Structure formats: C-alpha cells, structure tokens
Amino acid sequence: MNEEREAILAGEWIRYFHLYPIHPDAEPFAFVYHIQPGRTGAIFLTSAFPLHSAVVSMLERQFFVVEGVDMAAGEDATRVTTLVKAKAHPALAGAFHALQEIEAFATNAMKQKRAPGTVSVYQAPRNAYSRNGDPFVYLRWFRFSEDRRLSAFLLSNGGVQVFVNNEFELRWFDENHKFLVRCNGVCEMIGDNTFALAPAINHLLYDAF
The missing domain is CATH 3.30.1120 (Arylsulfatase, C-terminal domain)
Incomplete structure (x- = not known):
C-alpha cells in the first residue's frame, strides 16, 4: 500500500493543463498539458495537424510523436525524433512550431509568476532534469x-x-x-x-x- 500511495502522490500525473491559445477571440487549436518536468505536450484539435499529439523536450532535444491512439486495442502509434528532424519534416513542422510557441507562452507566464493553466492540487517536488532519459508519458x-x-x-x-x-x-x-x-x-x-x-x-x- 505504501508503494501504491507513493505512485499516487509522486508518480507521473498532469501538473497543469489549458487550451491554446487562450485569447477569447481565438479558436483553440491545442489542448496543452505538462506531466514530466522539462516536457510539454499538446493534443491537436484541428485537422491542420496530421497527428494526434506531440511532446517536446527542449532540454533533451527530443520530439515525441503520437500519430494515433487506439483505445480499442490499447496500442498507440508513437515514435521519438530529434528537434532538428521534427522541424524539417513536412508532417511535423507545424506541430513543432506550435509547441515552440506554447513553450514560449508557458515560460513567459512563469516569469510573471502566473500559472500557465489549471494547476494540479498537489505536485510532488521536481526539477527540470529529474526525468531526463525516462520514457515519455503522454x-x-x-x-x-x-x-x-x-x-x-x-x-x-x-x-x-x-x-x-x-x-x-x-x-x-x-x-x-x-x-x-x-x-x-x-x-x-x-x-x-x-x-x-x-x-x-x-x-x-x-x-x-
């Protein structure tokens, strides 16, 4: 039971989320979330993005791609690529630039000591490097x-x-x-x-x- 409670409190859980952009006159194109330190994810809401979602890690220079989610089979189509390759890939460039924009928004909000979205009621202490090299959770x-x-x-x-x-x-x-x-x-x-x-x-x- 102690191990289970540890996983519930200190495991990988959503730390904050929001729609993006949040301007009232703009139609949101992404649902943004943050689970692991240093990694920002987004589920894309429009057909302009030919993939389900992606997670960017600027520190690790990686771009995690979720091409599709199969709820029936429980098997998703995912892969990891580099930021350089994602930026140059025709199918991923739009998602790459969107997540760059989202990252800049979150960084600016934190600099102004504003929450970038709805925040989890409890977050275990972490640092930005604590999950480097771990499998991506999305x-x-x-x-x-x-x-x-x-x-x-x-x-x-x-x-x-x-x-x-x-x-x-x-x-x-x-x-x-x-x-x-x-x-x-x-x-x-x-x-x-x-x-x-x-x-x-x-x-x-x-x-x-």
Missing part, C-alpha cells in the same frame, strides 16, 4: 463535464486522473483502488458506493462519449 484523451466541474484524463502509463472543481483530485491505476488527493498531500482511498460524485465521474468516463 495524454491519451481528456474529457470535461458540461459544467466544467470535472476534468478527466487517461495517461499512457495507465493512470486515470480527475480534477474535481479545482478542489481535489482522484487518481488511480486500478479501478478498485481509487484515491482522493488533497492539496496538502493527504490521500485516502475511496469507494464508488460511498463517494457522492462517483456516478457523475463514471458517467463522464464511460457513458458520455
């Missing part, structure tokens, strides 16, 4: 409830993460071991039969689409 899909109180995410490492009205989160790898995580790092196991929001969360995850 976002497979995301869903929002109609009132935006619930935001649900499925990660490539099998983790499910649900933001609840920016007050707390649910995180789990096993359907039978769901944890509620609070901002002070306290996590407690919950059950669907006793958790009031369980029906709404299950509807979002399994019935809404």
